[in-house]
Amino acid sequence: MTIEDLRERAGEERERQGKWKRRILYCSAAGCVSCGSKETAESLKQSLKTGGMDTEVEVVGTGCMGLCGEGPLVKVHPDDVLYERVDTSAANAIVTSHMMRGEIVSDHLVDQTVPFFASQVKVVLENCGRINAESLDEYLAAGGYEALGKALGEMQPGEIIDEVRKSGLRGRGGAGYSTGLKWGIVQKAESDQKYVVCNADEGDPGAFMDRSVLEGDPHRILEGMVIAGYAVGAQQGYIYIRAEYPLAIERLRLAIKQAERNGLLGNKILDSNFSFRIDLRIGAGAFVCGEETALMRSIQGRRGRPKPRPPYPSERGLWEKPTLLNNVETFANIAPIIRNGSAWFAAIGTPKSTGTKVFALAGKIRNTGLIEVPMGIPLRTIIFDIGGGTTEGTEFKAAQTGGPSGGCIPSAHLDLPVDYESLAGIGSIMGSGGLIVMDSTSNMVDVAKYFMDFCVDESCGKCVPCRVGTAHIAGLLGKIVNKKATAEDIGLLEELCMMVKATSLCGLGQSAPNPVLSTLRFFRTEYEELLQPVEGFVPTNGERQETERPWP
Amino acid sequence: MANPPTVQSPAHPSGDNRFKLLDRAITKHHGRGDALIEVLHAAQEIFGFLEDDLMIYVARALKRPLSQVYGVATFYHFFRLKPNGEHVFVLCMGTACYVKGAAAIQDAVEHRCGAKFGETTEDNKVSLISARCVGSCGLAPVAVLDNAVAGKLTTESAVGKVDAWKRSGEEVAV
Numbered sequence: 268m269t270i271e272d273l274r275e276r277a278g279e280e281r282e283r284q285g286k287w288k289r290r291i292l293y294c295s296a297a298g299c300v301s302c303g304s305k306e307t308a309e310s311l312k313q314s315l316k317t318g319g320m321d322t323e324v325e326v327v328g329t330g331c332m333g334l335c336g337e338g339p340l341v342k343v344h345p346d347d348v349l350y351e352r353v354d355t356s357a358a359n360a361i362v363t364s365h366m367m368r369g370e371i372v373s374d375h376l377v378d379q380t381v382p383f384f385a386s387q388v389k390v391v392l393e394n395c396g397r398i399n400a401e402s403l404d405e406y407l408a409a410g411g412y413e414a415l416g417k418a419l420g421e422m423q424p425g426e427i428i429d430e431v432r433k434s435g436l437r438g439r440g441g442a443g444y445s446t447g448l449k450w451g452i453v454q455k456a457e458s459d460q461k462y463v464v465c466n467a468d469e470g471d472p473g474a475f476m477d478r479s480v481l482e483g484d485p486h487r488i489l490e491g492m493v494i495a496g497y498a499v500g501a502q503q504g505y506i507y508i509r510a511e512y513p514l515a516i517e518r519l520r521l522a523i524k525q526a527e528r529n530g531l532l533g534n535k536i537l538d539s540n541f542s543f544r545i546d547l548r549i550g551a552g553a554f555v556c557g558e559e560t561a562l563m564r565s566i567q568g569r570r571g572r573p574k575p576r577p578p579y580p581s582e583r584g585l586w587e588k589p590t591l592l593n594n595v596e597t598f599a600n601i602a603p604i605i606r607n608g609s610a611w612f613a614a615i616g617t618p619k620s621t622g623t624k625v626f627a628l629a630g631k632i633r634n635t636g637l638i639e640v641p642m643g644i645p646l647r648t649i650i651f652d653i654g655g656g657t658t659e660g661t662e663f664k665a666a667q668t669g670g671p672s673g674g675c676i677p678s679a680h681l682d683l684p685v686d687y688e689s690l691a692g693i694g695s696i697m698g699s700g701g702l703i704v705m706d707s708t709s710n711m712v713d714v715a716k717y718f719m720d721f722c723v724d725e726s727c728g729k730c731v732p733c734r735v736g737t738a739h740i741a742g743l744l745g746k747i748v749n750k751k752a753t754a755e756d757i758g759l760l761e762e763l764c765m766m767v768k769a770t771s772l773c774g775l776g777q778s779a780p781n782p783v784l785s786t787l788r789f790f791r792t793e794y795e796e797l798l799q800p801v802e803g804f805v806p807t808n809g810e811r812q813e814t815e816r817p818w819p
Numbered sequence: 820m821a822n823p824p825t826v827q828s829p830a831h832p833s834g835d836n837r838f839k840l841l842d843r844a845i846t847k848h849h850g851r852g853d854a855l856i857e858v859l860h861a862a863q864e865i866f867g868f869l870e871d872d873l874m875i876y877v878a879r880a881l882k883r884p885l886s887q888v889y890g891v892a893t894f895y896h897f898f899r900l901k902p903n904g905e906h907v908f909v910l911c912m913g914t915a916c917y918v919k920g921a922a923a924i925q926d927a928v929e930h931r932c933g934a935k936f937g938e939t940t941e942d943n944k945v946s947l948i949s950a951r952c953v954g955s956c957g958l959a960p961v962a963v964l965d966n967a968v969a970g971k972l973t974t975e976s977a978v979g980k981v982d983a984w985k986r987s988g989e990e991v992a993v
Contacts, residue, residue, distance in 0.1 A: 470951065472951050
C-alpha cells in the first residue's frame with residue numbers, strides 16, 4: 268500500500284461517514300463500559316431499528332470522551348451535542364426526540380461551553396471520543412498515518428530527530444528528558460540491532476491517561492513507534508502493557524493486525540525499504556516494572572529488577588542493544604509533530620515545557636475524568652475551572668501529582684503554573700499525569716502512610732535502602748497515626764526519608780519518600796497533632812520554613 | 820534463538836487436554852525462554868492458577884531452571900499459586916478509591932467474610948483480592964466483582980454483594 272492508496276481509503280471513509288444523516292458516538296472506554304454504555308448502545312440501535320431510522324443514523328463506539336464521572340456518554344454528530352448519564356431509557360428518548368423530531372433531550376444535555384471543555388487543548392486526545400478505535404479507516408479519515416507517509420517519503424532520519432528536538436517535546440512518563448536528545452543518542456549508537464519500546468505500564472494508582480489513549484486511539488501509538496523506529500534505525504518494537512487493561516490489550520492487538528494487513532507494519536512499510544514489527548508484552552502487576560531497566564528485564568521474561576544506570580537503555584538496553592524507551596503519551600505526540608511541524612507544537616505551552624499534558628482528574632473533585640491542557644496552565648484553572656472544584660462544597664486541601672513518587676501541592680501554591688520545573692521546585696513531580704484532589708476530610712498523614720505502604724509492597728527487594736528503609740518509614744508512620752510517636756520520631760522519619768532518597772538504586776526507592784517529605788513540609792501540624800506530648804516541645808504553626816534546605 | 824520445544828507428546832500423561840492448549844501457546848512463542856511471562860499468562864488463563872506441576876512443565880518446555888519460573892511467578896502479583904474461590908472480589912486500592920473510602924469498604928468486607936484481602940473464605944465461596952488500580956478512577960470507589968466492574972461502591976453495597984454470594988452462589992447485581 269502506498270500513501271496515495273491510504274489517502275484514497277481515507278477519502279472513501281469520509282464519504283461513507285458523510286452519507287449518514289446523523290452519527291451517534293457512544294463512549295466504549297473502560298469507565299463508560301462499566302456504567303453500562305454497551306447496553307446503552309444496544310438500546311440505541313434497537314430504538315433506531317424500531318423507528319425505521321437505522322439506515323439514516325449510525326451508532327459507533329469510540330474512545331474516552333473525558334467526563335468519566337458522568338457516564339455513559341453519548342455524542343451526536345454533526346449537531347455536536349453531548350449527552351451524559353445515558354441509560355437505556357435516556358437512549359430511547361434520544362432516538363424518539365432528537366433523532367426523529369430534531370428536539371434535543373435537555374435532561375441529559377451537557378453544556379459544552381463550560382470551562383471543562385473550553386479550557387482544553389487537544390493534541391494527544393484529538394481523536395479520542397471522535398473515532399471508532401477499532402476501525403483503521405476511521406483513523407485514516409482523521410488524518411492518520413499521514414505523518415508516517417511524510418516521514419518515510421520525504422524525510423531523512425536525521426531530519427525527523429531534528430523536528431522532534433526542535434518541538435521541545437519532553438518525556439511524558441514524568442522525568443521530562445528531552446525526547447529529541449534521547450532519539451539522537453539511540454540513532455548515533457552503533458549496533459546491528461536496535462529496539463523501540465513503548466512503556467504502557469501505567470502503574471501510578473489514580474492514573475488512567477495511557478489507558479484512555481490506548482483504548483481510544485491505538486493506531487496513533489503504532490504510528491509514533493514506527494516513525495521512531497525509522498528515525499533511530501530499529502526494526503523491532505515492543506509495547507509493554509499492564510495485564511490489568513484487558514480492553515486496551517484487545518484493541519492494540521486488533522490495531523497491530525490491521526496495520527500489518529495494510530502494509531503499515533511489517534516488511535517494506537508503505538512501499539519503502541523500511542521494515543518494522545511491533546509485539547505486545549503483557550506485564551503482570553509489578554509497579555517497579557514502570558522503571559525502565561526493570562521493564563526491559565520483564566520484557567526478557569525475567570523478574571522486574573532494576574539495574575544501575577549508566578549504561579542507559581539508549582546505549583545498552585534490551586538484550587544489551589541500544590533501546591529507545593518512551594511513554595505512551597510521548598509516542599502519541601509524534602504524529603502531530605511530524606504532520607504539523609515542530610514550530611506549531613513549540614507554540615503550545617511554555618518555552619521550556621512545550622505542548623500539552625493529559626491529566627486524569629480524580630478524588631474529591633466534581634468533574635472526574637480525562638483532560639488535556641496546555642503546559643504552564645495554573646493549577647487553579649485545572650482544579651476549579653475545569654474540575655469544577657471539590658465535591659459537596661468542602662474546602663480544597665491539596666492536589667497530589669505523580670502518585671507514590673510525587674508530592675502534594677497545598678492551596679497556597681494553587682497559582683503555580685503546571686510545568687516540569689515549577690512542580691519539581693515545590694517537591695512534587697509532573698509524573699505521568701494522575702491528579703488526585705483531596706479536601707478537608709482527607710488526613711494527610713494517612714495519605715502519606717497509604718503511599719508508603721504501597722511502596723513497601725512494590726519494592727522489588729534488590730537494594731537495602733528501599734527494601735528495609737520503606738518498611739521502617741511505614742512503621743514510623745503507623746506509630747504516628749496510632750498516636751504513639753514523639754517529636755523525636757519525626758526527626759528520625761525525616762532522616763530516614765533523606766537516606767532512602769539518596770541511596771536507593773532506582774527511581775522507585777529514590778522517589779518513595781516524596782509523599783512523606785512533601786506532607787511533612789506543607790502539613791506538618793497534622794503530624795504534630797498526633798504526637799505524644801513531650802515536655803518543652805513547642806509545636807510549629809503551619810508550613811515549616813526551615814525545610815527549605817536542599818534535598819539531595 | 821532456541822528451537823521449538825520437544826514436549827509435543829500427543830497428550831499429557833495425566834490425560835489433561837488443557838496441556839495441548841498450553842503447548843500451542845508455547846509453540847506460538849517458539850519455545851523462547853524470554854516469553855516466560857507470556858507463557859505463564861497463558862497457563863494461568865487455561866488452568867486458573869499456577870500449580871507446582873504446571874510450573875515444572877513450563878520450565879522444561881522453555882528450557883529454563885525451575886527456580887527462575889518460580890521466581891517470576893512469585894515476583895509478579897498477577898500470578899496466583901492457589902486457586903480462587905467460587906467468586907472473586909477485587910477491590911481497587913488506588914489513590915482515588917482510597918481517598919473516597921476504599922479502606923472502610925475493605926474493613927467491612929473483611930469483617931463480613933472473616934478473611935483478609937489476599938485470602939479466600941473458609942467455605943471457598945469468595946476470594947478477596949486487592950488491586951493497585953483498575954483505572955476506572957472516575958467511578959471511585961471501584962471493585963471488580965467476578966470480572967464486572969462495579970463503580971461508586973458503598974460499604975453496604977459491597978457487603979450486600981458478598982452476602983448474596985455467600986448465601987447462594989447465584990449472580991446478583993449490586
